[in-house]
Each structure stands twice: as structure tokens, then as C-alpha cells.
Amino acid sequence: MSSETTHPTHEDVLLDVRDIYTYFRTESGVVKALDGVSFDIRNNEAVGIVGESGCGKSVTAKSILRILPKNGEVVAGEVYYRGVNLLNLTEPQMRTVRGKEIALLFQDPLSSLNPVLSIREQMVDVISLHRGVDEEEAAEIAVKMMKAVGIPEAEQRIDDYPHQYSGGMRQRILIARALALEPRLLIADEPTTALDVTIQAQVLDIIQRMRKELGLSLMLITHNLGVVAENTDRIHVFYGGRVVESGPTRDIFKDPHHPYTIALLESIPSFVKGKGRLATIPGSVPQLINPPSGCRFHPRCKYMTEECKKRPPLEKIGKDRYVACFHVDKVLADRKKSS
């Protein structure tokens, strides 16, 4: 769409996603999973991608790495990684980006590991291929990384099979494997959703520690607002295949501008606040086969007017702050009144 809606390129930008549209062909019609998504990730930065199911979080990761299923396609837009548009690369070129430059960590650690191969086989192959070292050296790197992520007795355990590890340990193996390739960007798609809270704390702790040690950027995709609050510098809030608000993490939590972000934050049960009734958002997340016109959130929004049936641009409202809503002034006036 209009180029004004994209972020101006920051000198430090590592990944610049500009106005991408990803569509899926299905039996019941075309699913517009991403509908003009723009955001950026800078060097050494942890960025959170937040939203509810079906908002396009995971599709964004898959579009960036070009690993969409057969029926999906990025139909428009650009994905600049260190100045190169990934969408123009050939498949062999793309293979040198995946893993080595941009690593991906999935939600379910069991299905990301081959159950019939030992951890050694799964790590050594990848490391020797991408880093151009022989198997012996690759094994050394693997053991070193396994130790770094806190796997005890790594020298022996490298010969174990995935089923011999617990869920948290498997996720550590995957982190070790991903980071052994020394990528610049780690995309973590719900990395701790399948884990218990105490294990989640361990895994997030490792990701943060490794990030600081290796100086890599993190794109953390999650629906858990607590996880983003504690682990990111900036947030992009997704709704219905679009970015509706983005900004520094603290600003988003302390001073949300978009009606959806506000409603989302109010609907989580708070630890600190009292009981009372939870704020709810009427209706449910939009179907992207036949999405609402204009602002995707308007059917559920209390600020809805005729104007909202047109698409609101993602407008800059401050340093690193962007909001896609026609009624920001009214929303803010209301917030001031209530506080």
C-alpha cells in the first residue's frame, strides 16, 4: 500500500519488513494472513511480536524465512535483511540465510527433532555444513554450546536420543543448535508455550544470557504478555494480519494507544490489582477469509465510526511509536479522564 506507512529505515536496522502481504489459497477461499505488515528489528535488539491466535505472528516468521506451506505465498512487499531483499533470493541463496544468518526456534521442541537420530547426529551435520568445519570440530562446538545452555554431562548426553530428554532440555538442545551457527537474528516462535512456568523461566533466562553473550537480535513471537514485558525492548502488536501498534515495550504497557492493545492489556487477570471483573472484548478474532473491511478491529471496538470502514494507516506518533487508529485522540482523552 502507501509507502508512508512503513518505518523510515533506522541506520541500525537488521531486518526491515516492508508492507508484506501473505495469502493462503484454501478450499473455502483466499486467507489474507498478512495484510500489509511493516516492522523492523535492529542490531542487538529484542523485539516482541504479540497477538492472539490467527493474527499472523507465525506466518510472519515463515514469510521472512520463506518456509510457507505450498498453498501460501508472499504476494507483495519486501523483506530487507542487512539491505538484501530476501524475497528476491534464489532458493540456494536462501539456504545460506536460514540457520546461519536467521535461526528459528519452534514452539514444540519434540517435533523439531528427528526421533530416530541421536542428538550428536542432528547437531554435528548442521554445524559442519553451515560453519564449514569437520565433524570432530563440529562435535566440539556442539558440546560447548550444550554446556553453555546448561545441559549437564553434555559429553555423554550428546549421544542420547530426543525421547531421553525432557521438554525443557529439548528446547535447550534446539537453542544450542540454533546458536552454534552464530546467527545474527533468532526468531523464537512461542519458545516456551509448551513448557511449565519454572522451566519457562529457565529457558528464557538462557535465551537472554546467550543473546547478551553473542550479541544477537531476537524476534520473540508470543501470546504471553508477561513474557514480552520481561524480555523485549520493543513490541509490535498484531491484529488480523496487520500491525496495529508498535513502540518501546514500556510505552506499550504503560501508555497503550490502540483500542485493541488497551483492551488486551485490561483483559489479563492481574497479580497486583484486586479481583473484580475482568474487562472483556466482545466478539471474537476475525476470520481472515472474509475479514471486516477497513480497520480489522472495528466490529469489536467501542470507538467505531463510519470512518473505521476505511483502513487506518500506521502513523508515527512519537519516537519509535506507531499506531493504526483514526481515533487515537479520543482514546487518549478517555484514558486521561479515567485515570
Place this chain on the structure above:
Amino acid sequence: MASVELSSSEQTEVEIFPGSPKDRTDAILEVRNLRKYFPIESKSILFSKVVGQIKAVDGIDLQIFKGEILGLVGESGCGKSTLSKTIIGLEKPTTGQVLYRDKDIHHPKSKTESMEVKRNIQMVFQDPYNSLNPRRLVRDTLKEPLIIHKLAPGREEEVVIDMLKKVGLEDYHALRYPHEFSGGQRQRIGLARALIMKPEIIIADEPVSALDVSVQASILNLMQDLQQEFNVSIIFIAHDLSVVKHVSNRVAVMYLGRIVEIGPTDMVFDRPAHPYTVSLLSAIPFPDPDIKKKRIILEGDVPSPVNLPEGCRFAPRCYKAQELCHKEEPMLQEIRPNLWAACHYPEDEKVIFFDVVEEEA
């Protein structure tokens, strides 16, 4: 277990039930020294022999009072779901009893007693997609239990419509199939199906964990409203501690088949006594960047319920463990009024601080 014998005396006030508040005498459900072991069999052509036991539930005493919401929390594999299945009668206990108003639910004396118990303990499941029959109209799903239990002879449809409205659906929804509903609406149907029996106890096993945050809020509100309206007791099982804190009056924390801490919600969350509860609470990420807290990161994983550690089950991961903890298993004891914990060295101070750090952006 229950070192204080539950004597046959009529004076219930005299009984001290581990984990129960002393001022309440209106218990409607009692779990006594419940154990549920699953045998691990090694099979050969001729013989199969039991080589071990998975101790999913390993000695639980618990009372549920009239009209309370008891939150049951713990990590995966701690036995929450096995406990709930045994309470509702889907699993037979290895030892111990579950008593609903003094009737043993696993050994009913008559058909009528069995029917009465079943009617009064209902369940709401986690997955609203798989817990409704896809080939049945919502009306038929809701009507069947009424017919079986002869609760509203001749007026079943009326009762069904009534209940649908109570859970925030419309009368025309009765003539639809489950696939026509969203996840949140299906969970409303699940609630309607449980409540239509006018039960005294509902066991809700992770009722909101499959839902999006915005939908989760409306289901939690609805559950609280319905709880008030029907004065039903709810055992609310969840792994999301902020949800449990929001809805429940009392909380029981489970670890490896045992209750390690139980007490009024505010006490458990504000000043937990058991180190496991402390670490569990400190592990929750807060949706507020200004709150910084001391985080206790636990070492290792939950041990396997086959080879339980000797002494306290939590000792291998505990930041406070001493020699005694590895030798002797602690029993539930009252640490502060109504707050019970099974620990040799309970925390007596407030150990988790939720500091609001004022930071200049």
C-alpha cells in the same frame, strides 16, 4: 497420613483435617489419603510383570466446602488431572476414598446413590472442541442428562433454553452443531452441560487455557457469575497462576502427587510458606515492565513419579534443602492460621517482592 484420626464422633468441629480452615464445617466432598498408582508392565509372550509404579497421586487429603472455588495448581505431571479424574470416578483409586456427603463415590451402596453422586459432581473440560459430540445438536447434548436423571420430565427443552441464556447464548443456538460455534462459545456450552444437572461440585480442568486472552476474560467472568448464582463449588485446575489467583478462594499447590501447600488464595500468593510455591510464583513473567522481582530459577526438571526422591520430593530442586529434607518426608502442617505447608523449613517472611521500579524512559 491423617495423623489426627477422623473419629466417628459427630462433633465435626473437633476434627482437624489437614489443610482445611478450622472455621468451616460445611465440607461437601472429602478426599481421604487418596493414592492412584499406574503399574508399569514389562510384557513378554506369556507373562507380564509389574516392574514399577507411576505414583501419579500419592497420598492426598482434601476437603471441598460449599460454594468455594478451590484452585489446584502445579506443573505438568504433578497429578492434578489424575486427582480430578479420580474424584469424578473415571479412575479407581489404588487406596483411599473420595466421599461426597459421606457417600463413597467409588463404592455406591445403591443405584440411586450412584446416580445422586454422579449428578452432583460434574466436569468441564479443557478442550471445548473435543468434548462435544460433533454430530449432535447442542439441544440434544444438553437434554440427554436431563432425561437420564429424570430432572425435568416433559420440560427438558424449556430447561435447555433457560440454561443457554444463563451462559450467555441465545435460544436459536440450541439447534446448531458444535462446529458452528467459536472456542469461547463452545466453552459456554460445556459450562451449560455441567450446570444443567444442578450439581454441587464442578471440576473444571484447565477450562480457559485453550482460549485467547480476550475470550478467556469473558469465560472467567461468566464462571464467577454462575458460581454465585448456583452456589456451586468449583475445583478449578489451571497452570496459569494469575488466572487461579483471580478466580479462587482457596489454592492447593501440588508437586509430584502431593499437596505441598494449601490455604486462602491471598495468603498463598502474598506470603507463601513452601519453597516450591515461592519459586513457582517467582517464575511467572509479569505483564508490567516496571515490576522487577527477585527470581528464583529452579534447577533441573520435575523428577519422574516412578523413582521418587527419598525424603521431601522437592528437596533435589529446593534452594533451602538441608540434610533432614533428604531423609524425612515432611507432612502438611499449619504454618500460619489456615495456611498449611509440607516443609521442614517453611518461609516465615515475605520472600517475593514485587517492587515497582520507577524508571525514566
